[in-house]
Amino acid sequence: MSERGKPNQRLGNNKRDELVFMALGGLGEIGMNVYLYGYGPPNARSWLMVDLGVTFPHESEPGADVVLPDLRYIVSDRKNLAGLVLTHGHEDHIGAVLDLWPSLECPIFATPFTAGLLKLKFGEAERKSLPVRTIPLGGRFQAGAFDVEFVGLTHSIPEPNGLAIRTPAGLVFHTGDWKFDATPVVGKSHDVAKLQSLGDEGVLAIVCDSTNAMRDGRSASEADVAKTLTKIIADAPRCVAVTLFASNVARIVSVAAAAHKAGRTLIVAGRALHRIIEVAIETGYLPESFTYLDQQRFADVPRNKVVVLCTGSQGESRAAVARIAEDEHPDISLDKGDIIIFSSRTIPGNEKAVGRVQNGFARLGVDIVTDADALVHVTGHPRRDELKDMYAWLRPKIAVPMHGEALHLRANGKLARACGVKETLTIVDGEMLKLWPEPASVIDEAPVGRLYRDGNLIVPDAEGPVKSRRKLSFVGIAVVSLVLSRRGEVLSEPGLVLEGIPAADSDGEAMREVVYDAIDGTLRSIPPKRRSDAAMVQEAVQRAVRSAINEAWGKKPVVKVLLSVVEARG
């Protein structure tokens, strides 16, 4: 592919229409979901983007606040981008819209709850409003070559939608994040008849959530969690606090109901929860009359008469629950005999942070309940038996596993094959899969990558500041300043900054001595008349310093030499 990465400009004379699918994020790592469907001839495709999410930075990306997808592939063809459809409101599906929509400027389609979350984000950031077309639940709209129908499913947030995407090549069912929950507490259950009728209509391809494809059986219901929470709260002798994913409105409803039943007052701590509750009331998922107290009121209510809802289930150090665990929350304190419920799962990578918070509670003598102790959380993704039902009802020709790491995608692909799906194609980010005409195959590859929100800037990954900082975090930096005259005389003592490099002794001078000796030795080895070659002097000093530090420390730091040449006036 000589024109790799440039859409609609492929070589050759192929003018036949094609239906293609690809991801700029979401196939190979969990989070940062961005999918593209293209229809039309290779040189003039109509594009539809599905979701535009973020993910957490790795350990190897220090100081990055959040990771965003690199959209260069679609930005270069944005005139043909008919729209962005959002399946649901989780950050890994909508979190990059605020930062990246300005590079797309396409219409956005979302159901009311998702649209409400998005508008709130834009409002809080004081950005200009977005062209969001709010589509009712079960609604259908046209965008470019795509006839898109929202198909309600169940998940861990209100309004999770699958998308029935109809094209002249056939119908693709894009599941979004889903599970089958007959009693989801808020919103409707999934509609079996609807899914079966799509199957009857004929499904060319399913693009399907793989998160739990390695887990047997079926996921439990949100209503089961509600029962457990009701019992724990009813039996508790003293204060109960519950930490959860703020967007889980069903869980908020369950905790509020359990509190009410036990004659306890609900107290809410954490901005994300207030925001979600606001949108949930606006969109009818919580009643207008939904009442709770702010955290400041904690001290006003007897301990055995409150339930505290709080953010921070992933161990985020500045969230409410971490501050309570450290006994540093301004309003709320828990102690011996109180109960903290982690009504959440720990996202891989956050285990240590969550452990730290739980250890804090253990030190306070607070009883800790996690999903290892009781059914206080359920997954929002389909386990294997649910996937089997989905494949049986839709009977797709093609299955493309989505939303997962390589392990999950592979397991989902295997399962689909076992369920009788003829073609299962496990691709990774950037691979362009032709779904139609037959045979389905990878036909191109687009550039993909990670951008970072770093402070208030968006920065690239390769050769960017995050990578530089990662290097600094391992080896530190030495900066030397030299002042020479035009004739090459050294006019001043060299200046030296060592950051992140061991002093190598207790008074902190040994490493500095090592470096000064290296500088002096190098300068002595270059006669003044040859020092007019500033670049040569810089390089020689740089190399000598690097090597001297390596000798003393066993690591080679970043070394920079700032050389100033001053007009001699003598």
Add this chain to the structure above:
Amino acid sequence: MSERGKPNQRLGNNKRDELVFMALGGLGEIGMNVYLYGYGPPNARSWLMVDLGVTFPHESEPGADVVLPDLRYIVSDRKNLAGLVLTHGHEDHIGAVLDLWPSLECPIFATPFTAGLLKLKFGEAERKSLPVRTIPLGGRFQAGAFDVEFVGLTHSIPEPNGLAIRTPAGLVFHTGDWKFDATPVVGKSHDVAKLQSLGDEGVLAIVCDSTNAMRDGRSASEADVAKTLTKIIADAPRCVAVTLFASNVARIVSVAAAAHKAGRTLIVAGRALHRIIEVAIETGYLPESFTYLDQQRFADVPRNKVVVLCTGSQGESRAAVARIAEDEHPDISLDKGDIIIFSSRTIPGNEKAVGRVQNGFARLGVDIVTDADALVHVTGHPRRDELKDMYAWLRPKIAVPMHGEALHLRANGKLARACGVKETLTIVDGEMLKLWPEPASVIDEAPVGRLYRDGNLIVPDAEGPVKSRRKLSFVGIAVVSLVLSRRGEVLSEPGLVLEGIPAADSDGEAMREVVYDAIDGTLRSIPPKRRSDAAMVQEAVQRAVRSAINEAWGKKPVVKVLLSVVEARG
């Protein structure tokens, strides 16, 4: 305690003998086990150290290779340190001996396998040999005020020992790491009669492993794992690779036996495995005739006739299994239809790294078997029913939970109380617990902390280079060089290094312009005659640069100003 942190110099006239226990690591975080027993009057205690381990650095300790305990408390009283007893050979119990023994210079007591590992380490590092007294299994020796008897238990390495420490104040049983395994594959099973006889003798206190105190039931046996491995290897159509903790000699024996039974050749990849096998042969845990091929021979044997043992079960990026997963191993390659068995558990904090390796195998089409799929690993630590047996057999007066995070220590303490132990005292690192005379209580606090092996130096945590690098990893660094004459004239363009700070535009100049403007503005605001105050100029420029970058970026970097004053000769 006005003399906090200085052993044997407490105020007051208390000359009565006491028995005390404390940890310099191991109570509050898993890993880095270092325990101290003291007997005698407060101003002249005889000390016994048990274990001297390391732990992995946190994410917040970038560039540190390994974390070591801060021994300042005992170093200042090392003349009274009668010895260091090593319970077993895991790194979290012996890993700091190489670096820190020189500050102690006390005799070391260990059983043959542990002593063999230690000597090998010292030999490889070309350090002088240690005064290791090799004590036979079940052996007994005197060190200072302590009469110490090794009591064989079971664990995931040969020769795990509990210690019956007899003092004039009574007998303390220090469990070390243990479980009850009736069929441990190598070594003897635990000796119930011996433990019961210690109970009959009378146990003042037990200091007991808490790792699995939150898990019900009993741990499975190493022999059960052997059966599972035998079956998987017998049934495998093609190559099988097994990754494991290198020190798990029983597991090596099981895999070798399974390979032999299936008519397959054992191939060993990874230096740590070779080292363990060497010591295991020397100490009789593997037969002299133990045969295997080196990794270079992989290509010489048909794929369905080999079993590969490899290091790297924790996702270590340079270990054999990670390189095989990336298809970058010089000798060994796995592909579709081959099986990789993770015969290990993932230590908290390593989940992402292990996931990366497993995803690599998924991409290659290799089938992955973990302990979630089959009994291919068992824990080496006691679950709740085993702890109950231990408490029942020993009937101690006092229980002190050890080896765990706050959560685990607490759970173990609760369980001991439920088992009828009268006093359970859950303390954390640094707290000195008086075990005798009654009542048991915390009477003092010693300084504890973390040191790092950083390159080839040992560096402190507080205000050390690791902390500086952590800061650099978040905010980067700006270094400015200025050249002024004695009269305050600027003699040269300022020099500037920006590392880890965004360029803020695509050509990389915007941030530099921002900084140069800030420098120029600051210099203009200070008249030349006032510039003789170099510190003032430096500080003003530093503040201006920091604030200008913060304005543009939203983060405040480390800023250093190197100011050279040159003799004006004009």
